[in-house]
Amino acid sequence: MEFPFDVDALFPERITVLDQHLRPPARRPGTTTPARVDLQQQIMTIVDELGKASAKAQHLPAPITSALRMQSNRHVIYVLKDTSARPAGKGAIIGFLKVGYKKLFVLDDREAHNEVEPLCILDFYIHESVQRHGHGRELFQYMLQKERVEPHQLAIDRPSPKLLKFLNKHYNLETTVPQVNNFVIFEGFFAHQHRSPTPSLRATRHSRAAVVDPIPAAPARKLPPKRAEGDIKPYSSSDREFLKVAVEPPWPLNRAPRRATPPAHPPPRSSSLGNSPDRGPLRPFVPEQELLRSLRLCPPHPTARLLLATDPGGSPAQRRRTRETPWGLVAQSCHYSRHGGFNTSFLGTGNQERKQGEQEAEDRSASEDQVLLQDGSGEEPTHTVAPRAQAPPAQSWMVGGDILNARVIRNLQERRNTRPW
Numbered sequence: 056m057e058f059p060f061d062v063d064a065l066f067p068e069r070i071t072v073l074d075q076h077l078r079p080p081a082r083r084p085g086t087t088t089p090a091r092v093d094l095q096q097q098i099m100t101i102v103d104e105l106g107k108a109s110a111k112a113q114h115l116p117a118p119i120t121s122a123l124r125m126q127s128n129r130h131v132i133y134v135l136k137d138t139s140a141r142p143a144g145k146g147a148i149i150g151f152l153k154v155g156y157k158k159l160f161v162l163d164d165r166e167a168h169n170e171v172e173p174l175c176i177l178d179f180y181i182h183e184s185v186q187r188h189g190h191g192r193e194l195f196q197y198m199l200q201k202e203r204v205e206p207h208q209l210a211i212d213r214p215s216p217k218l219l220k221f222l223n224k225h226y227n228l229e230t231t232v233p234q235v236n237n238f239v240i241f242e243g244f245f246a247h248q249h250r251s252p253t254p255s256l257r258a259t260r261h262s263r264a265a266v267v268d269p270i271p272a273a274p275a276r277k278l279p280p281k282r283a284e285g286d287i288k289p290y291s292s293s294d295r296e297f298l299k300v301a302v303e304p305p306w307p308l309n310r311a312p313r314r315a316t317p318p319a320h321p322p323p324r325s326s327s328l329g330n331s332p333d334r335g336p337l338r339p340f341v342p343e344q345e346l347l348r349s350l351r352l353c354p355p356h357p358t359a360r361l362l363l364a365t366d367p368g369g370s371p372a373q374r375r376r377t378r379e380t381p382w383g384l385v386a387q388s389c390h391y392s393r394h395g396g397f398n399t400s401f402l403g404t405g406n407q408e409r410k411q412g413e414q415e416a417e418d419r420s421a422s423e424d425q426v427l428l429q430d431g432s433g434e435e436p437t438h439t440v441a442p443r444a445q446a447p448p449a450q451s452w453m454v455g456g457d458i459l460n461a462r463v464i465r466n467l468q469e470r471r472n473t474r475p476w
C-alpha cells in the first residue's frame with residue numbers, strides 16, 4: 056500500500072506501534088524532520104486508508120478503524136511496513152493489527168457468566184497482494200510478545216473465516232467456547248487463570264472476575280492503566296456493533312424525506328455503542344401534506360365516492376361532533392360555495408338534510424364533470440344538462456370536490472387515528 060509521502064522515513068522500524076495519540080515515532084538520525092503536525096497528518100492518512108482497505112476486504116459497510124476512532128479509544132495499532140521494496144523511494148505499508156482491552160461478559164463451558172477484561176483482536180488486515188506470505192503471522196507474533204499474552208487468552212471481535220483459519224493454523228486454536236455476544240474465545244481462555252498466584256495487577260483483576268464466578272477468570276489487562284469508570288463502554292460492546300444497523304427500514308418506511316434544507320441539528324452519533332447511524336425519522340405510510348395537496352388538486356375519485364357511500368354516517372365520534380356543531384353541517388350542506396350564497400334553510404337540520412346535500416354535491420359533480428370534459432377548462436363552463444334551480448355555477452365543482460375530499464381525509468384520519476381532535 057503506497058502513499059504520496061515517505062512511509063519509510065515516517066516509520067523507521069519494520070513494525071510501528073501507535074496508540075491513541077498517533078504520535079510519529081522518533082526519526083532516524085540525519086533524516087530531515089518535517090513539522091510534527093504534518094507527520095501526524097500522514098499517520099492519520101495511513102490509519103484511515105488501512106481502515107478502509109480492511110473494511111473492504113471484510114465486506115463491511117464502513118471502516119471500523121480510522122484515525123478518529125483511534126483517538127477516541129484506547130486501542131493500539133501495530134503497523135507493518137515493507138522493507139524490501141521501496142516503490143518510488145517512499146516505502147509501502149503491508150498491513151496492520153488493532154488490539155485493545157475490553158470489559159466483557161463471557162460464558163465459560165458451564166455457561167456461567169464471567170466478567171473479564173481480556174485483550175481483544177479488533178481489526179486485522181494484510182494487503183491482498185501479499186496475503187499468505189507469512190506477514191500476518193509476523194505481525195501477530197510481534198503483538199503477542201509486546202503485550203505478553205498467549206493466543207488462547209485473547210478474545211476475537213467477530214473473526215472472519217480467514218482469521219479463524221489463520222488462528223487454527225498458526226496457534227492451534229480451534230475449539231471455541233460458545234458466547235452470546237460477538238466475541239470468540241477459545242478453549243483454554245479460562246484454564247490459564249488458575250496459574251496466577253502472585254499478588255500482581257493481574258492477580259487483582261482475577262480476583263475481581265472471580266466474584267462473579269469463582270472458577271474461571273480471564274486474562275488480565277496489563278496495559279494501558281485502568282480508565283475512569285465513566286470512560287468504560289458497556290459490557291461486551293463490539294467495535295463492529297455500530298455497523299449492524301446500517302440497513303434501511305423496509306418499504307414504504309424507507310421513503311426519503313423531501314427536505315428542502317438539512318436539519319439544523321443532526322442527530323448525534325457515537326462511536327461504538329451500538330446505536331444507529333444517521334437515519335431520518337420513520338415516515339408515515341403516506342405523507343399527510345402530500346395527500347392533502349394531491350386531493351385538493353383533483354376532483355373526487357370514484358373510490359372516494361364509494362367510501363362515502365359505504366360510510367354515510369361517519370364514525371360515532373364524527374357523528375357526535377356533527378350533532379354538536381350544526382354550523383359544520385351547514386357548511387357542508389351549503390358547500391361553502393362562492394356562488395351559491397348561504398342557505399339558512401339548512402340550519403339545525405339533521406342527517407337527512409346532510410344526505411340530501413351530499414346527493415346534490417354528487418349530482419353537481421357529475422354534471423360538472425361533463426362540463427369540464429366538454430370545454431376542458433372549467434373557466435366559463437357551458438352546461439350540457441339543464442342546471443337545477445338551486446345549483447351553484449359550474450366553478451363550484453372544486454368546492455364540492457373539497458368537501459368530498461375533506462370527508463375522505465377525515466375517514467382516513469379516523470382510521471389511522473391521526474385526527475387532530
Ligand SMILES: CC(=O)SCCNC(=O)CCNC(=O)[C@H](O)C(C)(C)COP(=O)(O)OP(=O)(O)OC[C@H]1O[C@@H](n2cnc3c(N)ncnc32)[C@H](O)[C@@H]1OP(=O)(O)O
Binds near residue numbers: 109177178
Ligand atoms: C477480528 C478481525 O480482525 S476479523 C478480520 C480479519 N481480516 C480479514 O479477514 C481481512 C482479509 N484477510 C487478511 O488480511 C489476511 O488474510 C489475514 C490478516 C487474515 C492473515 O494474514 P496473512 O498474511 O494472509 O497470514 P499468514 O500468511 O501469516 O498465514 C496464512 C494463513 O492464514 C490463513 N489464510 C490467509 N488467507 C487465507 C485465505 N484467503 N483463505 C483461507 N485461509 C487464509 C490460512 O490459514 C493461511 O495458511 P495457508 O496458506 O497454509 O492456508
